[in-house]
Amino acid sequence: MISYEEAVKIIVDNTKRLGIEKVFLDKALGRVLAEDIYADADNPPADNSGMDGFAVRYEDIKGATEEEPVVLEIIGESKAGGEPVSVKPGTAAYIYTGGLIPDGADTVVQKELTKVEDNKVFIFQELPKGANIRPQGGDYKKGDLLIKKGKRLRPAEIGILSSVNKPTVYVYQVPRVGIITTGDEIIDVGEPFERKSQIRTSNTYSLYSQVIEAGGEPVIIGFAKDEPEDIERKLSYAKSCDILLTTGGVSVGEYDLVKDFVVKVLGVEILFWKVKQKPGKPVAFGVWGAEKEKLFFGIPGNPVAAMVVFENMVKPAIRKMRGDEKLFNPVIKAKLKGGYKRKKGERLEFIRVALELTDEGFIATPFGKQGSNILTGMVYAHGFGIVDVGVTEIKDGEEIKVSVFDTSFMEGEKI
Incomplete structure (x- = not known):
C-alpha cells in the first residue's frame, strides 16, 4: 500500500x-x-471616441466655463462605421461612441457639457487635450x-x-472516458427491484457528471455482472477510450474480478493497488495501449469513495490529458466548526465539509455521517477537509486545509 x-x-x-x-x-x-x-x-484600428459628444480642437475650448462658454460652429458628424469629417479652427463635429476622430480634432467633449442652438454648440468646460479619445492600438x-x-x-x-x-x-483533444459499473446487485435507473439485495446505481451517473465537469467526454459502457464472460465482453468495448473507469470489483472479495481481467483483456499494467487514504483505499491504477498512453482506474463501489477518488485522482489525469495547466482543485485554509475526531490516524482522510465565507474567513463544517456509503453528505459538501496522517483530532476553531470542488458557497457575494 x-x-x-x-x-x-x-x-x-x-x-x-x-x-x-x-x-x-x-x-x-x-x-x-x-x-x-x-x-x-x-x-482600435484608428483613434475613436469613447463618448457621445463633440469632436473639437483643444485650442478652441481653452478657458471654457459655464459663465463664459465657447461657441463653435457644427460642421458635420462622425458615427461608428461612418466616414470622418474635418474639423477646422472655430468648428466642431457631432461624434458618437466609436466614431472616428475627425481630422484636425484632438479632444472630445461629452454631450452633458454642451448645449446646441441651431448649428452652434456651446462648450461649458475646458477638458484636457485628448480627453475621451480611445487611441489607435x-x-x-x-x-x-x-x-x-x-x-x-x-x-x-x-x-x-x-x-x-x-x-x-x-x-x-478531449479524453473519452469509459465508465463500467460492476456487480450483480446493481440495477439501472428505471429498472424495477426484483430482490432486496439489489441497489440502484448512483456511481454511473455521478461519475458521468464529474467527467463532464472535469472537461472529459463520458461514455457509459454499461453494467457488468460478477461473471468472467460479462466482464470480458464489457471491457472489450473500452478499447476506443482514453481512460477507463470501473466501479466496484477491485477489493479482495471472491467476486472482485476487474483488476485481473483488465490485465487479461486490455493488457493493463497495474502500477499500484491500494492507497493509504480514507475513503478510497481499494483503488487500482494502470496504463495500457500501444504506447501506454491510456489509463485505467479501478474505483471503489461505495459512492462517496468513488467521488472522492475521482476528484483527487481521476480529475487531474483528465485535465492533464486535455492540456490544462492547473490539474488539482484549489486548496484553502478554513476554521473547522465543531471539531473532528477519529480512532486511528493511519491514513490520510478526506472528510466532507460545507463551507461558508464570513468576515473572519472561511468556516468548514463537517457533515455528521462520514461513511463512504453516505452519499447524502456529498449533497451538502463544498470540499474535502484534509486530515493528515497521524492526526486523530482537530478541535473546534482549529485550522484545516480544504480541497474545494464546489464554489457555489461563494455565489451571491456583494462586489
Missing part, C-alpha cells in the same frame, strides 16, 4: 497529453488552447501576443479570437 502523495505522482507522471484538433469558434468554449494567438491588426497592437498556448478558453478569450479573425482554433 502506498501513500496518497505517491499515488498522485504516479498518476500524473504516467498521464500523457492528447493531440490537437481544429474546432470552430462556437465549439471552443472551455477547451484548452494549443497555439499562441497574436494580434492581426491594431485595436490602445487595447493591443499588431503582432502582440494576446493569449498563450495552454489557456482554457473563457468568454473573454472567445471574444479576442473573434476580434483577431480566428473562426477556427487549435485546441487539445
Whole structure:
C-alpha cells in the first residue's frame, strides 16, 4: 500500500497529453488552447471616441466655463462605421461612441457639457487635450501576443479570437472516458427491484457528471455482472477510450474480478493497488495501449469513495490529458466548526465539509455521517477537509486545509 502523495505522482507522471484538433469558434468554449494567438491588426484600428459628444480642437475650448462658454460652429458628424469629417479652427463635429476622430480634432467633449442652438454648440468646460479619445492600438497592437498556448478558453478569450479573425482554433483533444459499473446487485435507473439485495446505481451517473465537469467526454459502457464472460465482453468495448473507469470489483472479495481481467483483456499494467487514504483505499491504477498512453482506474463501489477518488485522482489525469495547466482543485485554509475526531490516524482522510465565507474567513463544517456509503453528505459538501496522517483530532476553531470542488458557497457575494 502506498501513500496518497505517491499515488498522485504516479498518476500524473504516467498521464500523457492528447493531440490537437481544429474546432470552430462556437465549439471552443472551455477547451484548452494549443497555439499562441497574436494580434492581426491594431485595436482600435484608428483613434475613436469613447463618448457621445463633440469632436473639437483643444485650442478652441481653452478657458471654457459655464459663465463664459465657447461657441463653435457644427460642421458635420462622425458615427461608428461612418466616414470622418474635418474639423477646422472655430468648428466642431457631432461624434458618437466609436466614431472616428475627425481630422484636425484632438479632444472630445461629452454631450452633458454642451448645449446646441441651431448649428452652434456651446462648450461649458475646458477638458484636457485628448480627453475621451480611445487611441489607435490602445487595447493591443499588431503582432502582440494576446493569449498563450495552454489557456482554457473563457468568454473573454472567445471574444479576442473573434476580434483577431480566428473562426477556427487549435485546441487539445478531449479524453473519452469509459465508465463500467460492476456487480450483480446493481440495477439501472428505471429498472424495477426484483430482490432486496439489489441497489440502484448512483456511481454511473455521478461519475458521468464529474467527467463532464472535469472537461472529459463520458461514455457509459454499461453494467457488468460478477461473471468472467460479462466482464470480458464489457471491457472489450473500452478499447476506443482514453481512460477507463470501473466501479466496484477491485477489493479482495471472491467476486472482485476487474483488476485481473483488465490485465487479461486490455493488457493493463497495474502500477499500484491500494492507497493509504480514507475513503478510497481499494483503488487500482494502470496504463495500457500501444504506447501506454491510456489509463485505467479501478474505483471503489461505495459512492462517496468513488467521488472522492475521482476528484483527487481521476480529475487531474483528465485535465492533464486535455492540456490544462492547473490539474488539482484549489486548496484553502478554513476554521473547522465543531471539531473532528477519529480512532486511528493511519491514513490520510478526506472528510466532507460545507463551507461558508464570513468576515473572519472561511468556516468548514463537517457533515455528521462520514461513511463512504453516505452519499447524502456529498449533497451538502463544498470540499474535502484534509486530515493528515497521524492526526486523530482537530478541535473546534482549529485550522484545516480544504480541497474545494464546489464554489457555489461563494455565489451571491456583494462586489
